[in-house]
Amino acid sequence: MGALFPLARESVSRTTLPGSVRAPGAARTFVRTALTGRSAAEAFEPVALDERSIDDAVLLVSELVTNAVLHAGTRVEVVCRLQPGAATADEGDTMGQPDETPAPADPPRRPGIVVEVADLHPASTVYGGPETQRRGRGRGLQLIGALAEAWGVTYHRTRKAVWFRLDAERAVPESDAVPTSALGRELRFAETLAPVTPREQRDPTADWVDRGGPSFLAEASELLTGQLDENMVAALAGQLLVPRLADWCAVWLTTPGGGLQLARVWHSDEHRIGALRLSLERHPPPTGLGSAGTSWPWPGIADSQGGSAVCFPLIAHGRSHGALLIGRAGVPRMAEVVVRLSEDVARRVAQAVATARQYTRQATISRALQRRQLPMSLAHIPGVDSAIVYEPHGEGQTVGGDFYDLFPMGDRRWCFLLGDVQGSDPEAMSVTGLARHLVRLLAREGHGVESVLNRLNQALVEEDAEAAEIDGEQSRPRFLSLLYGELEPDPEGGSARCTLASAGHPLPLRLTTDGTVAPAASPQMLLGIDENPDFHADTLNLAPGETLLCVTDGVTERRNGVRQLDDDDGLSDILRNCVGLGAKAVAERVRRATYDFSPEPIDDDLAVLVLEAVPTVEPPRAP
Helix, strand or coil: CCCCCCCCCCEEEEEEECCCCCHHHHHHHHHHHHHHCHHHHHHHCCCCCCHHHHHHHHHHHHHHHHHHHHHCCCCEEEEEEEECCCCCHHHCCCCCCCCCCCCCCCCCCCCEEEEEEEECCCCCCCCCCHHHHHCCCCCHHHHHHHHCCEEEEEECCCCEEEEEEEECCCCCCHHHCCCCCHHHHHHHHHHHHCCECCCCECCHHHHHHHHHHHHHHHHHHHHHCCCCCHHHHHHHHHHHHCCCCCCEEEEEEECCCCCEEEEEEEECCHHHHHHHHHHHHHCCCCCCCCCCCEEECCCCCCCCCCEEEEEEEEEECCEEEEEEEEEEECCCCCCHHHHHHHHHHHHHHHHHHHHHHHHHHHHHHHHHHHHCCCCCCCCCECCEEEEEEEECCCCCCCCCCEEEEEEECCCCCEEEEEEEECCCCHHHHHHHHHHHHHHHHHHHCCCCHHHHHHHHHHHHHHHHHHHHHHHHHHCCCCCEEEEEEEEEECCCCCCEEEEEEEECCCCCEEECCCCCEEECCCEECCECCCCCCCCCCEEEEECCCCEEEEECHHHHCCEECCEECCCCCHHHHHHHCCCCCCHHHHHHHHHHHHHHCCCCCCCCCEEEEEEEECCCCCCCCCC
16 A cells, blocks of 8 residues: 655744733744745645645634643743655654654544644643533633544643644535634634533524633734724724624714714624614713623614624723723623623723823823924025924934024024934923023023023033932933024125034034035033033134035934944035035935935934025126
């Protein structure tokens, strides 16, 4: 007698999962990947792996891992073996088995799938076996007994392993075909396992809850966690509950005025969503529902055979955030296990809504505060072209530690600044607002460049001293680098007189029309370090066509390995190639060069300010 199938090598995949609610989902993904990947195709070549066997393996490993996580509480080891068809008895059986587990059948054997789930609690009971059935405990292994060709439990000194084997190819009679959807398959398996009495048949959804409830609840928690939009939470709630636990679902959310607004309606038959919404909008649930599920009148839905409905309040942290209503058609009363599981889901939905609302409030406050940190617009300077590039590094922030401003001081004088506060946290942001508004106030009171820097330094030193008295060692000084200057354009000659000072800031660069690049100010100490500094200003005249480039250290200290962008006057080389470009083109070229300097993402705030004296264009003379 010849071999049943061509022999091929056995493929083995292993993984270790933490004993958490995410383990069943990770186990399902691992087994499906192992059975549909390249190694599976090579192991069973030329025999195709049966889709039904793959689905069964995914379902059963989910049950075993859920059982292990709930009752053993340790990490879980999952092994998936793809076993080729064995030779006939006279050729020998080369098929491997689970670790230290006897072969469950004699050769010859068809190609098969063996999955083993092991936990590190060898003394714990495997729930679902005969002894736990007698005590009224779980039903986990009944499903495995109904589907697997063979299964078993092996107790080792340090661990316990439960394994099962499925044929890779199984002929299914047409009359016994299994639904294609995962839910349909599980419900059919539930029906085959449910106890039947002469008077009534157990609700198949209740059986599904008994078997898959913990796994479903873990997946629901994982899906809802991290959602930061309350409307998305409401939408996910409907998709979670329909059609697994209900035929339709509705979510109301509380409004700022204390009322309820119907946020989401979901129905297994999408053609009935509109009628269901109209009916529910006419009869919303009252506020102040109790903490448990409440029976609810069946809504007047056209072409509906009636059923049962239960309403759950969405309460988190002692506050009501809305209500969740589910309905089952054709069922006079929902099974208690279905109601309990739905109530657990409602609690998780309430927590997710509360978290999303808290995030929205904080984001709104943050945006309102950040809008005050930067100018609403840049002033227009006659005879001077200006451009700004500003990109804060912090995720979700519109303002970071860098800041800028450009504002008028009468008809013929304008002030500009570019600063950088140490750090990028909310405290740094508060210093940003203080510095920018204080500079404007001092400038409009008539203080020149040197006086503005001295008085701003005094304010920072005093604030740090007051913070140290209040917070003690937890307080740390906030140093500030600032480039501040004044511009007086000459509308007739096309030049601009510039007075500026750099306090601990990257020096501004001046680009002349012949391509010469040189620093436009001398270096001085940071603001907020010394109580009595002596800042001084430098003066220059920007001729028509000349450019002043000001940047923060997000540009000059951009790294590529051990090198920085401004090493060996790198920024000067970039500016030297900008002769003839306008202010906006220069700012964009510097920004692009900063990004291109390294393949790594930008890890600091980025700010670029460009000022260019525009040549005067004489009007044409009359003939």
